[in-house]
Amino acid sequence: MDISVTVLYFGAAEATTGRKEEEFLAGDTASLRRQLITRYPDLARLPFRMALNRTLLKEESVLQKSDIIAILPPFQGG
Amino acid sequence: MKNRYLVGGPITPILVSELMTLGNDDTGTGAVSIFIGRVRDDEAAGRRVTAIEYSAYEEMAGKEADEIVRTVKSAFSDVRSVIIVHSLGLVKAGEASLFIMVTSGHRDQGTRACRHTLEMVKERLPIWKKELF
Numbered sequence: 191m192d193i194s195v196t197v198l199y200f201g202a203a204e205a206t207t208g209r210k211e212e213e214f215l216a217g218d219t220a221s222l223r224r225q226l227i228t229r230y231p232d233l234a235r236l237p238f239r240m241a242l243n244r245t246l247l248k249e250e251s252v253l254q255k256s257d258i259i260a261i262l263p264p265f266q267g268g
Numbered sequence: 269m270k271n272r273y274l275v276g277g278p279i280t281p282i283l284v285s286e287l288m289t290l291g292n293d294d295t296g297t298g299a300v301s302i303f304i305g306r307v308r309d310d311e312a313a314g315r316r317v318t319a320i321e322y323s324a325y326e327e328m329a330g331k332e333a334d335e336i337v338r339t340v341k342s343a344f345s346d347v348r349s350v351i352i353v354h355s356l357g358l359v360k361a362g363e364a365s366l367f368i369m370v371t372s373g374h375r376d377q378g379t380r381a382c383r384h385t386l387e388m389v390k391e392r393l394p395i396w397k398k399e400l401f
Contacts, residue, residue, distance in 0.1 A: 198325070200323065200324075200325050200394065200396055201323065201396030202396070204323075241325070241328055241394070244325075244327050244328040244331050245328075245331075260325055260328065260394075262325065262394055263396065265390070265391070265392070265393060265394055265395055265396070266395060266396050266397045267322070267324075267354055267366070267389055267390060267393040267394075267395030267396075267397075268305050268354075268365075268366055268386070268389060268390040268395075
């Protein structure tokens with residue numbers, strides 16, 4: 191079942207989408223990933239990882255209501 | 269400061285001197301190892317960087333920095349404290365954007381832990397930069 195989740199964009203992902211955050215309906219992170227690339231094809235050219243509720247995602251995961259997913263391009267701190 | 273790890277704007281000499289007093293009451297510390305990262309005026313496509321604008325996923329950065337401190341302390345038994353401060357927002361070329369300080373009983377573990385902390389900061393803190401020319 192699709193759940194409403196919040197997606198946050200950072201760094202080059204924010205520049206690519208022109209948004210800081212957005213709501214999506216998705217059942218899992220794989221489905222969300224597909225929707226993101228469909229809506230923003232340029233994201234496919236950007237290497238990015240995802241964080242689920244502030245933890246870096248190591249494998250695709252089922253989504254729960256009110257989950258927060260962050261789109262994280264390569265880190266550039268330092 | 270936005271949280272204990274993030275500060276708006278450059279890491280000023282005044283802030284550095286304040287941070288250096290942290291742990292002064294711990295008389296078991298014999299070594300203080302500090303790394304300061306500064307914005308470099310790199311050249312890109314014939315233009316010089318004049319400043320960098322940093323942004324972060326602040327909530328995750330706090331959690332990851334907590335984890336880095338825990339990891340470094342457990343990997344180096346002689347380490348007594350680990351301080352990490354990163355800039356957010358605008359930092360001009362020549363100004364500091366990263367401060368790492370490790371206090372330890374002796375120099376060997378302290379200097380190695382400082383380097384290790386730096387590498388983990390670069391690898392794990394969700395921070396991004398936009399170069400301004």
